[in-house]
Amino acid sequence: MSNKEKSNSYKPDWHPENAGKEFAVKVVKGTDGQIKPLIKMNNNKKILEVDDYVQGVLNNDRTLLARTITLIESNSQTHHLLSQEVLNKLLPFTGKSLRVGITGVPGAGKSTFIEALGMFLIEQGLKVAVLAVDPSSTVTRGSILGDKTRMEKLSRETNCFIRPSPSSGTLGGVTRKSRETILVCEAAGFDVILIETVGVGQSEVTVRSMVDFFLLMMIAGAGDELQGIKKGVIELADVLLVNKSDGDNENKANIAKSEYSNALHYLQPATKGWTTKAYTCSSITGKGIPEIWNVIKDFEKNIKLSGVFEERRKEQSLQWIFSMIEESLKNEFYNNKNVKAEFPRIREDILRNNLVPTTAAEKLLKIFKSAK
Numbered sequence: 001m002s003n004k005e006k007s008n009s010y011k012p013d014w015h016p017e018n019a020g021k022e023f024a025v026k027v028v029k030g031t032d033g034q035i036k037p038l039i040k041m042n043n044n045k046k047i048l049e050v051d052d053y054v055q056g057v058l059n060n061d062r063t064l065l066a067r068t069i070t071l072i073e074s075n076s077q078t079h080h081l082l083s084q085e086v087l088n089k090l091l092p093f094t095g096k097s098l099r100v101g102i103t104g105v106p107g108a109g110k111s112t113f114i115e116a117l118g119m120f121l122i123e124q125g126l127k128v129a130v131l132a133v134d135p136s137s138t139v140t141r142g143s144i145l146g147d148k149t150r151m152e153k154l155s156r157e158t159n160c161f162i163r164p165s166p167s168s169g170t171l172g173g174v175t176r177k178s179r180e181t182i183l184v185c186e187a188a189g190f191d192v193i194l195i196e197t198v199g200v201g202q203s204e205v206t207v208r209s210m211v212d213f214f215l216l217m218m219i220a221g222a223g224d225e226l227q228g229i230k231k232g233v234i235e236l237a238d239v240l241l242v243n244k245s246d247g248d249n250e251n252k253a254n255i256a257k258s259e260y261s262n263a264l265h266y267l268q269p270a271t272k273g274w275t276t277k278a279y280t281c282s283s284i285t286g287k288g289i290p291e292i293w294n295v296i297k298d299f300e301k302n303i304k305l306s307g308v309f310e311e312r313r314k315e316q317s318l319q320w321i322f323s324m325i326e327e328s329l330k331n332e333f334y335n336n337k338n339v340k341a342e343f344p345r346i347r348e349d350i351l352r353n354n355l356v357p358t359t360a361a362e363k364l365l366k367i368f369k370s371a372k
Contacts, residue, residue: 048064048067050082050085050086050089051089052064053067053068053071053086054086054089054090056068057086057090057184057187057188058090058093058187058188058189060188060189062161065161065184065185065188066163068083068086068184069163069181069184071083071086072087072177072180072181072184073177073181083180087180087183087184090183090184090187091183093186093187094183094186094187095186095313096186096191097129097182097185097186097190097191097192097193098191098192098193098212098213098296098300099182099193099195099210099211099212099213100192100193100194100195100211100212100213100214100215100296101195101197101207101208101210101211101213101214101215102114102194102195102196102197102215102217103196103197103203103204103207103214103215103216103217103233104216104217104218104219104241104243105217105218105219107219108217108218108219108243109217109219109243109244109283110196110197110217111151111196112243112283112284113217113241113243113281113283114130114151114154114194114196115151115152115153115154115283116283116284116286116289117194117289117292117293118130118151118154118157118160118194119153119154119157120286120289120290120293121191121192121293122154122157122159122160126159126191126192127159127160127189127190127191127192128154128157128159128160128161128190128191128192128193128194129160129161129162129163129185129188129190129192129193129194130151130154130160130161130162130163130193130194130196131163131178131181131182131185131193131194131195131196132163132164132195132196132198133175133178133195133196133197133198133203133206133207133210161185161188161190163181163185175206175209175210175323176320176324176327178195178206178210179210179320182195182210195207195210195211204233204236205236208236208270209316209319209320210316210320212300212303212309212312212313213238213239213296213299213300214236214237214238214239214270215237215238215239215241215292215296216233216234216236216237216239216240216241217241217242217243218240218241218242218243218256218260219242219243219244219256220242220244220245220249220252220253220255220256220257234263234264234267235267235268235270236270237270237276238269238270238271238274238276238299239276239277239278239279239292239295239296239299240260240264240276240277240278240279241278241279241280241281241292242256242257242260242278242279242280242281243280243281243282243283244282244283244284245280245281245282245287245288246282246284246285246287250280250282253280254280256280257278257279257280258278260278261277261278264276264277264278271299271303271308271312272303272306272308273302273303273306273308274299274302274303274308277295279291279292279295333364333365333368336367336368336371337371338367338368338370338371339364339367339368339371342363342364342367343364346360346363346364
């Protein structure tokens with residue numbers, strides 16, 4: 001019987017008497033409870049084992065690279081244990097990239113600069129990974145979805161990999177995931193990892209603690225050039241870069257560069273044996289981009305010769321350990337059922353000035369310790 005004949009011979013279990021084909025509602029008998037999926041799963045897609053992830057990353061398979069990072073970003077305990085096995089096997093293949101942190105005041109053009117620098121590096125035959133770190137996303141639970149659209153040219157390059165910030169979790173969790181993503185990208189063979197700070201406040205310190213070189217982007221023509229950026233953030237930088245040095249703004253950018261250069265004389269350098277200086281560039285025209293890369297390479301050469309590079313990497317690994325321990329203990333404390341039960345009462349006592357905060361903290365810690 002043809003499909004057409006089957007269609008014409010079809011009889012519903014019920015329909016209005018004397019109704020023609022124009023009647024839309026027909027009733028058929030129920031199913032046996034077995035609901036068949038509308039979309040067939042790809043039978044070739046299997047559950048990945050540790051070695052599948054490891055080989056995929058080492059082969060720079062973009063699909064498996066992305067899946068490995070997704071595994072790392074998962075909040076599932078099972079996924080966490082699996083990701084740690086994967087990372088331990090990848091560890092011998094990490095540490096060979098140059099990690100560059102990029103931050104700046106709002107409107108400085110970080111994404112445009114990253115795209116210009118990334119395109120330049122790819123032209124030099126280098127492989128580039130771009131990661132976004134946003135500790136502030138832990139408040140809004142937001143995800144930085146605009147990275148690929150803001151770096152349209154760069155995202156199309158086969159030798160570039162762009163990954164947004166983890167979209168949720170604690171500050172420590174975001175930091176851990178970002179650090180582990182760096183390791184995965186290094187194992188995948190990327191030569192340069194550009195890490196953009198997307199949040200404000202804590203993000204500069206967070207990124208400084210995971211990179212070799214830290215670049216601070218500034219803008220010109222905004223009145224007092226030192227306004228809008230804290231001294232403490234400038235002290236983290238290995239280079240100050242005034243972007244948008246083109247057209248009518250070029251003269252303003254040069255003036256701003258001079259003002260920043262004068263200010264830097266009064267600050268301690270961020271890296272031992274290196275003098276932080278101010279430069280200008282234009283991400284639109286490309287002017288100054290090769291010069292900035294030469295500065296970064298000079299920095300790498302100098303601190304590797306002096307031993308500061310290796311020393312910083314080791315110190316960052318130790319900081320990572322301590323920060324993870326602190327984050328774990330903090331989570332354990334706040335999730336303790338006895339602490340959670342007692343906290344509302346202590347909170348009320350503090351708000352009514354019936355209890356000193358120091359005493360309150362000691363009481364809560366005592367409750368936590370006694371419950372262990």
